[in-house]
Amino acid sequence: MKILVCIKQVPDMESKFRIDADNAWYSEDDLAWRMNEYDEYAVEQAVRLREQIGDSADLTVLTIGPDRVREMMKKALAMGCDRAFHVKDDVALRRDPFEIASLITAFAGDRGFDVIFTGMQSQDRGSAQVGVLLAEMLNIPVVTTVVNFSFADGVITVKRELEGGIKSVARMKTPALVTCQLGLNTPRYPTMPNIMKARKKEFITVNSVDLAKVDARLSTKKMYFPEKKGGLVLEGDAGKLAEQLLDILREKTMVLR
Amino acid sequence: MKALLVGEYRDGKILPSTYELVAFAQKIGAEAAMVMIGDTRTVPKFQGQLLLADAATYGEYNPDAHKKLVQEAVLRKNPDIVVLAHSSYGWDLAPRIANLLGAAQISEVIDYADGAFVVPVCNAKMRRNLKAKTAVTVVTLQAGAFGLAMEPEGTPDIEPLDIPDRVSSVELVSYEAAQKAAVDLSRADIIVSAGRGIGKKENVAMISELSEAIGGQLGASRPVVDSDWIDHSRQVGTTGQTVSPKLYIACGISGAIQHLAGMKKSEFIVAINTDRDAPISEVADVMVLADIKEFVPILIEKLKAVRRSL
Numbered sequence: 001m002k003i004l005v006c007i008k009q010v011p012d013m014e015s016k017f018r019i020d021a022d023n024a025w026y027s028e029d030d031l032a033w034r035m036n037e038y039d040e041y042a043v044e045q046a047v048r049l050r051e052q053i054g055d056s057a058d059l060t061v062l063t064i065g066p067d068r069v070r071e072m073m074k075k076a077l078a079m080g081c082d083r084a085f086h087v088k089d090d091v092a093l094r095r096d097p098f099e100i101a102s103l104i105t106a107f108a109g110d111r112g113f114d115v116i117f118t119g120m121q122s123q124d125r126g127s128a129q130v131g132v133l134l135a136e137m138l139n140i141p142v143v144t145t146v147v148n149f150s151f152a153d154g155v156i157t158v159k160r161e162l163e164g165g166i167k168s169v170a171r172m173k174t175p176a177l178v179t180c181q182l183g184l185n186t187p188r189y190p191t192m193p194n195i196m197k198a199r200k201k202e203f204i205t206v207n208s209v210d211l212a213k214v215d216a217r218l219s220t221k222k223m224y225f226p227e228k229k230g231g232l233v234l235e236g237d238a239g240k241l242a243e244q245l246l247d248i249l250r251e252k253t254m255v256l257r
Numbered sequence: 258m259k260a261l262l263v264g265e266y267r268d269g270k271i272l273p274s275t276y277e278l279v280a281f282a283q284k285i286g287a288e289a290a291m292v293m294i295g296d297t298r299t300v301p302k303f304q305g306q307l308l309l310a311d312a313a314t315y316g317e318y319n320p321d322a323h324k325k326l327v328q329e330a331v332l333r334k335n336p337d338i339v340v341l342a343h344s345s346y347g348w349d350l351a352p353r354i355a356n357l358l359g360a361a362q363i364s365e366v367i368d369y370a371d372g373a374f375v376v377p378v379c380n381a382k383m384r385r386n387l388k389a390k391t392a393v394t395v396v397t398l399q400a401g402a403f404g405l406a407m408e409p410e411g412t413p414d415i416e417p418l419d420i421p422d423r424v425s426s427v428e429l430v431s432y433e434a435a436q437k438a439a440v441d442l443s444r445a446d447i448i449v450s451a452g453r454g455i456g457k458k459e460n461v462a463m464i465s466e467l468s469e470a471i472g473g474q475l476g477a478s479r480p481v482v483d484s485d486w487i488d489h490s491r492q493v494g495t496t497g498q499t500v501s502p503k504l505y506i507a508c509g510i511s512g513a514i515q516h517l518a519g520m521k522k523s524e525f526i527v528a529i530n531t532d533r534d535a536p537i538s539e540v541a542d543v544m545v546l547a548d549i550k551e552f553v554p555i556l557i558e559k560l561k562a563v564r565r566s567l
């Protein structure tokens with residue numbers, strides 16, 4: 001069985017962001033980077049499926065991004081992926097979901113993956129499109145927002161999360177794709193021996209231009225910070241802050257009366 | 258501008274998000290028709306044309322058929338935009354429609370300004386105005402971004418919608434009802450919620466102590482629940498409970514849209530966070546810039562002292 005998991009590197013959302021000079025995206029300088037949270041669940045599920053199938057399974061992890069993605073890819077290898085495929089692209093984060101899905105399709109099109117995992121959305125732009133687009137372009141079934149996954153005899157059974165605590169159970173035959181929601185599993189931490197082993201694993205890099213030429217379907221008119229609404233901001237010594245807060249609560253709420 | 262709204266129907270009911278689509282069309286002054294895979298006995302209140310396909314025939318979750326039904330509706334109505342809710346139905350279906358139509362998709366739209374669609378970026382810390390280069394644009398609307406000013410009204414002109422192809426590559430096996438929450442937070446006057454910013458499971462005790470000291474209930478954001486630090490019955494947000502206490506204290510919670518949706522109607526909101534720009538600051542009446550681990554124990558002590566003197 002051939003398995004693919006697609007992951008993306010995103011900035012830490014607690015970063016101090018700045019808008020880039022062209023007013024079309026955030027500046028990628030001086031940010032802390034990490035694996036998209038949803039994709040950690042995708043990697044973990046892919047590794048679990050790989051372990052379930054055993055030696056006949058083969059798990060590729062793919063990303064499109066600049067050189068800095070290597071750390072993230074090493075983590076995915078240390079979690080249990082067999083091979084890393086890095087599509088080098090310095091403007092990957094600025095590309096729209098259609099471009100990203102087209103690039104992955106160019107890679108996956110004739111490689112015959114049986115199961116593909118993606119995150120349900122990326123944390124920076126939250127589009128929730130790439131996984132579904134990829135499946136549609138590859139002409140395979142896809143189910144989104146998966147919080148439970150199982151595989152047996154060529155059939156994938158998943159639980160989808162709907163609104164208000166309702167879930168649905170869906171089934172499809174492989175080849176197929178699922179997009180992973182938070183809480184699907186508990187992503188493992190790479191162990192030291194596995195980090196060492198990962199260093200010897202295959203790591204392939206290709207340039208995006210050599211993979212496919214795709215044109216964007218979206219254009220950015222502008223990027224900006226919203227006007228701050230918000231209320232009072234308190235900072236300083238913790239003891240004083242606590243007293244200030246209690247005074248405010250006493251005055252403005254029914255608490256402490 | 259002409260809009261085709263893709264209404265939502267599940268388990269015999271029209272979902273309220275359908276009316277957010279109507280509100281959006283009104284707000285941008287679009288001429289709107291609606292398409293829905295539902296049933297003739299349960300039609301949405303809507304003034305305009307409703308292209309209606311039968312859910313009993315096509316299935317409620319049959320994305321292969323639904324995308325083709327919407328495509329057929331697009332051929333008939335020739336819209337500039339196809340509008341869905343950014344919901345489990347909408348984000349699943351929208352990219353399929355976009356791919357079929359060769360259209361661009363813009364997700365999580367919160368506004369429309371100067372001919373562009375406004376979307377949040379990085380946990381709503383920034384905004385981006387986007388435009389499609391394609392003839393048709395598929396958009397999904399962030400839940401709660403567009404509300405109807407008045408009760409929905411009107412009776413649609415129904416136009417039956419059918420396609421020859423009904424097969425589906427995915428099979429909906431069943432629905433699972435929501436588990437009844439063991440704790441009803443919706444009645445609580447005070448809620449103190451723990452987010453990922455509390456750092457580790459051991460620190461739940463501290464937040465729990467604060468909630469007791471102030472006479473409230475313990476709440477949680479989703480990652481804290483997913484990690485099994487706090488029980489799911491205490492989760493606040495779109496996939497947890499919706500609450501509106503007199504006082505909500507968010508400890509180490511960034512304020513993602515799905516969390517805000519569950520608590521922004523609280524009367525008074527206090528956020529304790531190290532990040533001044535965390536989106537929770539948009540709804541917080543008081544933002545305390547402090548480290549939870551340092552601040553909360555001090556707050557508990559002072560609170561207890563005040564209680565003793567009351």
Ligand SMILES: Cc1cc2nc3c(=O)[nH]c(=O)nc-3n(C[C@H](O)[C@H](O)[C@H](O)COP(=O)(O)OP(=O)(O)OC[C@H]3O[C@@H](n4cnc5c(N)ncnc54)[C@H](O)[C@@H]3O)c2cc1C
Pocket residue numbers: 014182451452453454455456477478479480481492493494495496497498508509510511512513514515516519529530531532535547548549550
């Ligand atoms: C379909 C869907 C449904 C969802 N439903 C829900 C839901 O019902 N409820 C929900 O909560 N989420 C839900 N989510 C997840 C949501 O998008 C966010 O991922 C989640 O709310 C983030 O939780 P958090 O704020 O605790 O964590 P984070 O976003 O990681 O924020 C942690 C915060 O703690 C602060 N912090 C860190 N250290 C400290 C410190 N020492 N002292 C003080 N502050 C500190 C940081 O500045 C940050 O703001 C859903 C997501 C999806 C896609």
Ligand SMILES: Nc1ncnc2c1ncn2[C@@H]1O[C@H](COP(=O)(O)O)[C@@H](O)[C@H]1O
Pocket residue numbers: 006007008009036038039042062063064065092097100117118119120121122123125126127128129130131
């Ligand atoms: N640059 C990328 N490289 C690899 N996978 C990606 C990339 N961007 C998005 N994805 C995948 O697509 C999912 C959904 O992304 P999005 O449509 O951007 O919200 C992510 O969770 C990833 O699994």
